[in-house]
Amino acid sequence: MRLLIVEDEKRLAVSLAKGLTAEGFAVDVVHDGLEGLHRAGEGVYDLVVLDIMLPGMNGYRVCSALRAAGQDVPILMLTAKDGEYDEAEGLDTGADDYLTKPFSYVVLVARVKALLRRRGSAGASPVLRIGGLRIDTAARRVFRDDAEVALTAKEFAVLEQLAVRAGEVVGKPRILEHVWDFAYDGDPNIIEVYISALRRKIGAARIQTVRGAGYRLVAV
16 A cells, blocks of 8 residues: 655654554655645555645645545545644545644554545455556556466566556656655665566566666557
8 A cells, every 4th residue: 555645844754654664555755735736646645644734735725636636545634733623624625534733643543544444445446457467456466468467566566656657658766766665775776677577577568668767668
């Protein structure tokens, strides 16, 4: 499961990210509302933890814009304010739950897991189809011409990043940020190892190298 934290208090954001990563989630962090709206609008997240008081665009507006665009990703809103009016406004803009600072980390994790369980039981698994390739992002299974392909967790995560932007060039920095995490400082060429493995398993022609720019997943 991939989570997005939109929180301008950087120490809090990093602390939440580390804790949620330890819980087994993949976590991305941004610190302003406009970037949060852009990231959440990509449709690759299973849940968004969204602060209300943000630079650029406040959390109410971010939430409202996402819902207006048809994004149904679960949103857990955070705020330092306390009062029925604030909670009502947050929920009226389309938020799924609301947590007032300061909050217990245990409570936040419980709310996150509850929202994800609710989403998981609400409908069918999202499936990406690129030519003869079928990727079930909820079950984390891949099929090549109806035959299942066994991938490691990291291989699946790299493929998923290419699949959600099929036909587009995806650069190494974006893959590193989404698949490893925002604090990864190792060798970026590790991606080439996983791309090579994916080519062996799903077919070399499906993943094109765009020299100096990144990789592109195409239908064949």
